[in-house]
Amino acid sequence: xxxxxxxRPATVRHAANLxxxxxxxxxxxxxxxxxxxxxxxxAAPPHLVDLSRIAGLDQIEIKGRSLVIGATAKHADxxxxxxxxxxxxxxxxxxxxxxxxxxxxxxxxxxxxxxxxPTADYPAACLALxxxxxxxxxxxxxxxxxxxxFTTALEPDxxxxxxxxxxPKKAAYVKFRNQASRYALVGVFVARRPSEVRVAVTxxxxxxxxxxxxxxxxxxxxxxSKVLDGLTVSAEGLxxxxxxxxxxxxxxxGVLSRRAVDAANNRT
Amino acid sequence: xARISLVVNGSPVTxxxxxxxLLVQFLREHLKLTGTHVGCDTSQCGACVVHLDGRxxxxxxxxxxxxxxxxVTTIEGLAPEGAPLHPMQAAFREHHGLQCGFCTPGMIMTxxxxxxxxxxxxxxxxxxxxxxxxxxxxxxxxxxxxxxxxGARAMADAGQA
Numbered sequence: 303x304x305x306x307x308x309x310r311p312a313t314v315r316h317a318a319n320l321x322x323x324x325x326x327x328x329x330x331x332x333x334x335x336x337x338x339x340x341x342x343x344x345a346a347p348p349h350l351v352d353l354s355r356i357a358g359l360d361q362i363e364i365k366g367r368s369l370v371i372g373a374t375a376k377h378a379d380x381x382x383x384x385x386x387x388x389x390x391x392x393x394x395x396x397x398x399x400x401x402x403x404x405x406x407x408x409x410x411x412x413x414x415x416x417x418x419x420p421t422a423d424y425p426a427a428c429l430a431l432x433x434x435x436x437x438x439x440x441x442x443x444x445x446x447x448x449x450x451x452f453t454t455a456l457e458p459d460x461x462x463x464x465x466x467x468x469x470p471k472k473a474a475y476v477k478f479r480n481q482a483s484r485y486a487l488v489g490v491f492v493a494r495r496p497s498e499v500r501v502a503v504t505x506x507x508x509x510x511x512x513x514x515x516x517x518x519x520x521x522x523x524x525x526x527s528k529v530l531d532g533l534t535v536s537a538e539g540l541x542x543x544x545x546x547x548x549x550x551x552x553x554x555x556g557v558l559s560r561r562a563v564d565a566a567n568n569r570t
Numbered sequence: 571x572a573r574i575s576l577v578v579n580g581s582p583v584t585x586x587x588x589x590x591x592l593l594v595q596f597l598r599e600h601l602k603l604t605g606t607h608v609g610c611d612t613s614q615c616g617a618c619v620v621h622l623d624g625r626x627x628x629x630x631x632x633x634x635x636x637x638x639x640x641x642v643t644t645i646e647g648l649a650p651e652g653a654p655l656h657p658m659q660a661a662f663r664e665h666h667g668l669q670c671g672f673c674t675p676g677m678i679m680t681x682x683x684x685x686x687x688x689x690x691x692x693x694x695x696x697x698x699x700x701x702x703x704x705x706x707x708x709x710x711x712x713x714x715x716x717x718x719x720x721g722a723r724a725m726a727d728a729g730q731a
Contacts, residue, residue: 308572308589308635330636337631338612340590350589352636378625382687402703403687404680405613407625408632482614484702 304346310355314438314461317351321459324349329461331374332408334401335417353412359463360410364389368434368466373412381406390431391569392473392491396423399477401484412462415447418454418510420541421485425511427467427475430491430502434466450509470495472525474565476558478505480545487546488554492562494525501559506540506551517559525567527560574638578603579647589635593627594618596634597644605645605675609705616704619676619683620644626683628703645675648682657724658682658717667717669708680704681718682725690726692719 307324311317321327327349330336339345353359353374360374362383369389371380380386381398400406400414400423414424415435428435428444435442438461447455456462470493477489486505493500499521501514520529535555540548575584578601585600597603597620606629609617613631620629621643648656655663658681668674684692684700692700697715706714725731 303590305588305590308633310638330633333633333636334613334631337592337633341611350633354636402616403683403700404616404619404626404628404703407622407627 303340304343306340306347307349308352309349310352312356314353314356314359314463317353317356318438318459318461320349320351321461324351327351329353329416331410331413332376333413334405334409335413335419353461361464362386365466368468369393370464370466371411372464373462374410377401377406377409377411377414378403380411389469390467390473392470392475392493392566393427393431393467396427396475396477396491399423399475399479399484411465415465416454416456416462418448418450418452419485420451420507420510421480421483421487421505423475423477423486423489423504426486426489426491426502426504428465428502429511429513430493430500431467431470431473432493432495432500433468435462436464436466437462448511453510468495472566472569474562474569476562476565478554478558488551488558490555490558490562492521492559492566494521494566498522499525501562503555506555508539508541514555514559521563525563527563527567530556530560530563572635572638574635576637576639577641579643587634589633591634592630593620593622593632593634593637593642594629596637597629597642603644603646607672607675609672609676614703614705615673616676616680617673619679619704621679621683624686626680643679645679648678656682657728657730658685658721661721661724662714662717665717665720666713667709668714673704673706673708677701677704677706677714677718678721681721684718685722685725685731690722690731692722694719 328347331353361372377397377400386394433444435447472494475491488505491502501517535552537548537552540551542548607617609615613628618630
């Protein structure tokens with residue numbers, strides 16, 4: 303790991319100032335993505351700005367018709383939260399499927415979506431639930447926030463503060479894990495919202511998380527896994543690697559989507 | 571350099587460190603607490619698991635500077651020098667939960683954290699699921715699972731769970 307200067311601001315405003323003053327500074331909270339890439343010398347930020355001690359940034363609460371989760375909320379806390387379990391159980395389950403218990407004690411929601419790893423879980427939830435990502439500067443819909451492989455709309459001095467997830471009528475997340483890394487080989491988040499159905503896929507797309515509109519339209523007519531029978535996803539634009547071909551991933555999207563719809567319907 | 575103050579195994583520690591020092595390096599190289607191991611060094615294997623403010627974390631992926639002001643427990647802290655083994659340690663010995671022993675400190679720290687979160691009545695399925703971040707290349711896990719189930723009950727009997 304290359305040397306860096308460490309900063310621990312007490313407020314988001316102070317953190318933003320540090321980002322403005324120090325070019326190429328990086329934010330850190332759980333560090334479970336950034337520390338490994340720094341150890342491999344794939345990243346060498348001259349300054350690290352630690353968000354983990356900013357009071358209140360990890361809050362989880364219901365506000366109006368949304369579940370609002372602070373950027374530094376850890377996966378373990380989201381998974382165990384009674385508020386999340388009551389409001390959007392699919393989201394609690396998703397958080398409990400990330401990495402392993404020790405990783406979940408450190409990794410954060412903000413870190414996951416800011417990194418926008420094409421195999422990360424949270425981006426699928428954000429896109430399927432039509433979440434709003436609130437930063438220190440503005441509010442962004444998930445659709446505008448995620449911009450491709452490891453790319454987001456975030457500006458260099460912009461900091462994710464919280465994410466607002468509108469409450470769905472029903473939702474479920476089903477993930478087919480890579481056995482070694484525990485990342486999603488394919489993960490499908492299905493949300494039945496008051497006005498629409500959304501099906502968001504992670505792990506498969508060469509450009510990161512995406513929606514399957516053909517599935518969404520069929521499910522809007524009738525929210526049953528049966529309506530997906532016979533519908534398929536093209537392998538074009540999907541990832542192909544030693545873990546699975548694009549065709550295999552395309553097949554998994556269909557299988558997991560049906561399972562997710564069933565899981566959402568079977569929730570009592 | 572960065573100045574950090576934390577509590578390690580109940581004792582206050584203050585040190586001046588390079589900010590890039592990993593928590594596992596700090597424990598092993600600065601404090602000579604070599605019970606915490608570096609296995610894969612990529613947060614997969616769990617040999618480096620310690621408790622940070624009571625929660626299991628992978629110390630190879632944690633910056634020591636970020637543990638400033640916090641409390642760390644390592645395998646050495648479970649039972650003080652000369653005292654009887656912690657019930658989970660005793661269970662690993664009793665049930666042959668180890669062969670080479672390299673993964674054992676991480677296994678035991680993970681097991682104690684598991685009891686904290688899941689209680690002392692752990693079925694095999696739960697234990698296996700919870701162990702997904704800890705790799706053992708000797709035992710085939712059978713005796714580790716047995717040790718943890720027994721250790722969890724022993725912790726309850728000793729009033730530690």
